[in-house]
Each structure stands twice: as C-alpha cells, then as structure tokens.
Amino acid sequence: MNNTILIEKNYGSIQMNLRPYMERLGISRNALARATNTRFEVINKWYEGRVEKVDLNVLARVCYVLGCEAGDLLVMKTDDEEAE
Numbered sequence: 001m002n003n004t005i006l007i008e009k010n011y012g013s014i015q016m017n018l019r020p021y022m023e024r025l026g027i028s029r030n031a032l033a034r035a036t037n038t039r040f041e042v043i044n045k046w047y048e049g050r051v052e053k054v055d056l057n058v059l060a061r062v063c064y065v066l067g068c069e070a071g072d073l074l075v076m077k078t079d080d081e082e083a084e
Contacts, residue, residue, distance in 0.1 A: 012078040018046045036061040
C-alpha cells in the first residue's frame, strides 16, 4: 500500500469585483440584470461578492454589457491581501 500525505495549502481566493466596477459606471443591479437577461438574485450575489459558482455564460454577458473583460471582474487575492 502506498502511503500518502495530504498537504493542504492555502493558495488565496478569487473574488468578484463587480460592485466597484458598476459604481464607476453608474449602472444599477436592476439595469444590469435586465441588460444581461439574468435574474436579479444572481447579479445581486455577484454584486455582494457572495458567488459560489461562476456561470461562464453569465460572466460573458456581464462583460459584454459592461464593456470589460473577465479579469476586470475576477480578482485573485493572496493570503497576505486577505489578512489586510
């Protein structure tokens, strides 16, 4: 039998940066939900940073409507940045 050791390492996290982006553009959650044909509840979760799973189709529609790229909305946070 091969013995293995599970080493858990915290690599950081991906966070949604939709709120500041929308605030800069002056677009509301309702307006974005309508423009992207997405339920308000989904946009609201993204806006509040409570994203559990990213639907790539929704991400593409949001980026199209806002005129941005996925990297503008998804931000990698390292352990050091999360502690601040």
